[in-house]
Amino acid sequence: MKKYIAEPFKIKAVEPIAMTTKQQRIAAIKEAGYNTFLLKSKDVYIDLLTDSGTSAMSDNQWAGLMIGDEAYAGSKNFYNLEAAVRNVYGFKYVVPTHQGRGAENLLSQIMIKKGDYVPGNMYFTTTRLHQELNGGTFVDVIIDEAHNSELEVPFKGDVDLNKFQRLIDQVGPEKIPYICVAVTVNLAGGQPVSMKNLKEVKELASKYGIKIMFDATRCVENAFYIKEREDGYQDKSIAAILKEMMSYADGCTMSGKKDCLVNIGGFLAMNDEDLYLQASQLVVVYEGMPSYGGLAGRDMEAMARGIYESIDEDYIKHRIYQVRYLGDRLIENGVPVVRPIGGHAVFLDAKKFLPHVPQDNFPAQALAAELYIHSGVRSMERGIVSAGRDKEGKNYYPKLELVRLTIPRRVYTYSHMDVVAEACIDLYQQRDSIKGLKITYEPPVLRFFTSRFEPLE
The missing domain is CATH 3.40.640.10 (Type I PLP-dependent aspartate aminotransferase-like (Major domain))
Incomplete structure (x- = not known):
């Protein structure tokens, strides 16, 4: 059995997080135009949108x-x-x-x-x-x-x-x-x-x-x-x-x-x-x-x-190992992820997760929205939407079409990682039911932040 380092800190203050129903999450993601960036944080259970500015200070x-x-x-x-x-x-x-x-x-x-x-x-x-x-x-x-x-x-x-x-x-x-x-x-x-x-x-x-x-x-x-x-x-x-x-x-x-x-x-x-x-x-x-x-x-x-x-040795070791723990759980259950597991996030391979959804129908965006509906876990698209368009207005088509599960530093526990892993595993078993999306609003630059979508029929 693999060993993972325990938290090299103890908890001094806590912040309550919301447990929502599936019906509440369906309404929230629809209001957000199926863009996880546009969700309200009060409607999110485990927030893995980004590790940027979301760490816990000492x-x-x-x-x-x-x-x-x-x-x-x-x-x-x-x-x-x-x-x-x-x-x-x-x-x-x-x-x-x-x-x-x-x-x-x-x-x-x-x-x-x-x-x-x-x-x-x-x-x-x-x-x-x-x-x-x-x-x-x-x-x-x-x-x-x-x-x-x-x-x-x-x-x-x-x-x-x-x-x-x-x-x-x-x-x-x-x-x-x-x-x-x-x-x-x-x-x-x-x-x-x-x-x-x-x-x-x-x-x-x-x-x-x-x-x-x-x-x-x-x-x-x-x-x-x-x-x-x-x-x-x-x-x-x-x-x-x-x-x-x-x-x-x-x-x-x-x-x-x-x-x-x-x-x-x-x-x-x-x-x-x-x-x-x-x-x-x-x-x-x-x-x-x-x-x-x-x-x-x-x-x-x-x-x-x-x-x-x-640069504290115990801190950075725990940081890497916590991310690795989530990645290892997904790999052990056959969920397609980028390998080897990186430093700040586990990346779901949306092309392999949803091979039936063409890249033009935004498989990573659809998967991120569906993960939120399924579990309340907020993640981020890192594929064709993030890649944007070239100077002539044509879509870039990155080879990697990913959903990023980004782990904030010193915020969540291994139990939270278990919840995320189980949600991804369960969703993977239901992957054939997930459909693509189409854009209903797109800004001229950095479209992944504020674009809006709706499900394909």
Whole structure:
């Protein structure tokens, strides 16, 4: 029997959650246009929509809120955050933002010009949009194995160096401002990147003067997988592995709402002084002073403390093992999921779950809606709806059509994971009755947030 680590914390406060009837859930999802983003949280039993900003903060972080220095400029909490980023990640300069997409906006405006190409190890929704809005074209350079949900590959997030080299040869290095490397890769199923690959990317990029910018949102989870799976790292600390990882990047965007264990906040970090000065000027336009960037002092203090807590060995081991527990239960019962299980979520393979529903009828969206109706569990579509449309208005057709069961940090117990597993297993046994959807409303960008649907007859 597999062993899973118990919670390395005890519960000090509780929040009641609603138990609804199936009829109530049918009414709620219909009102929400069969989009789980549009459900009201009061109607959700177990909320696995996202791990972004949904984590539970520690007593130490809550204590930090009480020493918030709400000065408009030069808050002491900013300097605590700056010190945490320097100590844990190793970057010289830090510009706080309200969340990760604020950092993406700054980075894209500063570095991308019209006609540029930005390679990355699989797209992410807001990242690609910011790149496109600034005239860039995203190019996927992840290894092919990442697009196959069944392959058991330890580092599915790795950059394919041949693809990267081909892009350099085709467009020229002067058209590539940076390569965006996500650690881990969300839309591949939370898959990590190996240290070996990061070193190789650094070597190739440096040869052509191309910068490397990490999407570091879940970098601690990536460090755990390097420790677990890569030769030579088993006896190294998470802190040491993380510091080495970051040494191969010129900077990073960070959504503090994930691995920094806070409900709001992010930052752009870098080693280049010129980029820092540009970011410091631009952040004033969109976020606020360079010493607060859209955040209250108390939020910066909580993030600074969360950064240190995130590299605790017991914390990150429990984090990964809890997600793995849910994934293992589903695999043992034949439910198709992305393998190996990633760091922050279990991803149901909707194409294999609902092979009778064509991708144009949004199988992942339909499955997420049906899971909510069946159990009150809220999940998220990560397929054709999330992929959106190209510049000509045509649908992107991602090879992976997924439903993400995203586990908030330090929020739910193994018993909650059992409820989720049993709901998915039960629904899989009834899968032939699930029908596709059609769009009734679609916004021009980031349609997965607010699109509305209705069931096909």
